[in-house]
Amino acid sequence: MAALKVQTEVLALTNLDDTQQQRVRNIEHSINRTTHLVDHLLTLSHLNRLTAPPYTAAIS
Numbered sequence: 001m002a003a004l005k006v007q008t009e010v011l012a013l014t015n016l017d018d019t020q021q022q023r024v025r026n027i028e029h030s031i032n033r034t035t036h037l038v039d040h041l042l043t044l045s046h047l048n049r050l051t052a053p054p055y056t057a058a059i060s
Contacts, residue, residue, distance in 0.1 A: 001031060001034060001035045001038065004031050005028070005032075005035070008024060008027050008028050008031060012025075
C-alpha cells in the first residue's frame with residue numbers, strides 16, 4: 001500500500017488536467033481507505049490472538 005501511495009503522490013505532482021487530477025485524488029482516497037481497513041484488520045487479528053482460548057475443541 002505504501003508503494004502505491006508514493007507512486008500516486010508522484011503522479012499527482014505531474015502536469016495533469018482537472019479530470020486526471022480528480023481521478024488521482026480518487027485513487028489516493030481509495031488507498032487511504034484500504035490502508036485504514038488493513039490497519040484495523042491487523043489490530044483485530046492481534047487482539048483476537050490475545051483473547052482466544054489457548055486450546056480448541058471440535059463440537060459435534
